[in-house]
Amino acid sequence: MKSLFNIFYIPAISLALLSCSKDDNENAEDNGNKTELKVSLGYSHSLVVSETQVLWASGLNENGQLGNGSNTNSSVPVKIAEQVIQASGGNSHTLFIKNDNSLWAAGSNADGQFGNGSNTGSTTPVKIMEGVTKAVAAQRFSIILKQDGSVWTSGDNLGGRLGDGTETDRNTFVKILEGVKDISAKSNYALFLKTDNTLWGAGTNGNGQLGDGTITNRPDPVKIADAVKSMNAGIITTMFIKNDNSLWATGWSIYGNFGSPDFLNSWSYTVPVKLMDGVDKVAVGSVHTLVHRTDGSLWASGRNNQGQLGTGNTTDVATAVKVLDDVKDVVANMNMTIVIKKDKKILVSGANQYGSLGNGSTTDLSQFTAFALP
Known part of the structure; x- marks a missing residue:
C-alpha cells in the first residue's frame, strides 16, 4: 500500500533526530582489554570506541552529552571513559556499556531517558545498572538489551515509542519484550529483532515506518517482517536486510533515499518493498x-545538502552510487555519515556545524575525511 506523504512531517525532520549498531547498535562484546573498533552518531555528536576500549566524543555538548564535565562543544575528540565496549548517541544524551556490562549515561535526562528514577542530567557519566549487552540512545528516550534477551525502555513516550502499550513517559526502565537479539532507534519509533529473526516495531507510524500496512501509531510492538538478519531505524524510514542479503524498506521515500529509480516519487510505503540484493549492512x-x-x-x-553522501559535492543522488571500497562498517544519523574501513581508518562526511565529525573544524564535509582519533 502507498499513501501520499503528508507535508507536515517535513519540519519534523529538521527537528528530529541514527544512532550506533555497529551502528547505533552493536552488541557489547569484550575480549580482555581489547574490543572491536565501533562508531556511533547522535544528532549532533559522534562517538568512537577504540580497540583499547577508550570512548571518545566530539560535537555539540550543550547538555553535557560529551561526558567530559563541561558544556563546551568540541571539534576534536575528547575522552569520556575507559573500559568501554559499546556506545550510542541520541539527540542530547549518550549511553555506553563498560566491559563488565554496566550501563552508563551522560547528558540530558529531562525526559527520564537515563532510566534511573530522576530527571536530572549530568555532564559526567552516571552509572545506571548492570547486566546490559546493548544500549541505544534516541530522541529523548533510551532502549537497552539485557544479557537475558529482555528489552527495557525509558524516557519520552511520544506515539508509544517505548513499546509498553501506553504513551506515558517513564523515568525508570520498563520491560517490554523478551527473546530479542538486537535493537535500533533514532527518532519517534523503535525496532526490535527477535531471536527467531522476526522484526518488530513500536511508536509513531505516520509514514508507514512500522510496515504494518497502516499509518496508525503503535504503542504495542507490531510485527514487520520474517527472516530478518539486521535492521536500521531512520527518522521515518525503516530499512532491513533479510537472511538472503536482500534489502527492504518501509516508510518515507523522498530525495532518492530508497536508492532505486523505481522509488523516486515522494511516497509513504506502509508495507516493506524490496530494493536490491547483495547487501551486508544498511545505515x-x-x-x-x-x-x-x-x-x-x-x-x-538520497539527500546530500550537507555532503552527507561523501560524493565531493552537495547534489542529491536519486539512484545509489558507489562512494567507497574496502568498507567494514557504516553509520548514519541526521545529515552525517561515519565509516570504518577494513584498514581501521575512520572517515566522516556531512553536517559539521558543532564539530560533530571530529576533524578539528566546524565546516561541513562533502568528501570523506579522517576522524582525528588521538
Whole structure:
C-alpha cells in the first residue's frame, strides 16, 4: 500500500533526530582489554570506541552529552571513559556499556531517558545498572538489551515509542519484550529483532515506518517482517536486510533515499518493498542512505545538502552510487555519515556545524575525511 506523504512531517525532520549498531547498535562484546573498533552518531555528536576500549566524543555538548564535565562543544575528540565496549548517541544524551556490562549515561535526562528514577542530567557519566549487552540512545528516550534477551525502555513516550502499550513517559526502565537479539532507534519509533529473526516495531507510524500496512501509531510492538538478519531505524524510514542479503524498506521515500529509480516519487510505503540484493549492512540517516554491499563496497543515495553522501559535492543522488571500497562498517544519523574501513581508518562526511565529525573544524564535509582519533 502507498499513501501520499503528508507535508507536515517535513519540519519534523529538521527537528528530529541514527544512532550506533555497529551502528547505533552493536552488541557489547569484550575480549580482555581489547574490543572491536565501533562508531556511533547522535544528532549532533559522534562517538568512537577504540580497540583499547577508550570512548571518545566530539560535537555539540550543550547538555553535557560529551561526558567530559563541561558544556563546551568540541571539534576534536575528547575522552569520556575507559573500559568501554559499546556506545550510542541520541539527540542530547549518550549511553555506553563498560566491559563488565554496566550501563552508563551522560547528558540530558529531562525526559527520564537515563532510566534511573530522576530527571536530572549530568555532564559526567552516571552509572545506571548492570547486566546490559546493548544500549541505544534516541530522541529523548533510551532502549537497552539485557544479557537475558529482555528489552527495557525509558524516557519520552511520544506515539508509544517505548513499546509498553501506553504513551506515558517513564523515568525508570520498563520491560517490554523478551527473546530479542538486537535493537535500533533514532527518532519517534523503535525496532526490535527477535531471536527467531522476526522484526518488530513500536511508536509513531505516520509514514508507514512500522510496515504494518497502516499509518496508525503503535504503542504495542507490531510485527514487520520474517527472516530478518539486521535492521536500521531512520527518522521515518525503516530499512532491513533479510537472511538472503536482500534489502527492504518501509516508510518515507523522498530525495532518492530508497536508492532505486523505481522509488523516486515522494511516497509513504506502509508495507516493506524490496530494493536490491547483495547487501551486508544498511545505515539510514534523516533522508539519506548508505548501503554496504557484500563485496565491501559502499553505495550512497538520497539527500546530500550537507555532503552527507561523501560524493565531493552537495547534489542529491536519486539512484545509489558507489562512494567507497574496502568498507567494514557504516553509520548514519541526521545529515552525517561515519565509516570504518577494513584498514581501521575512520572517515566522516556531512553536517559539521558543532564539530560533530571530529576533524578539528566546524565546516561541513562533502568528501570523506579522517576522524582525528588521538
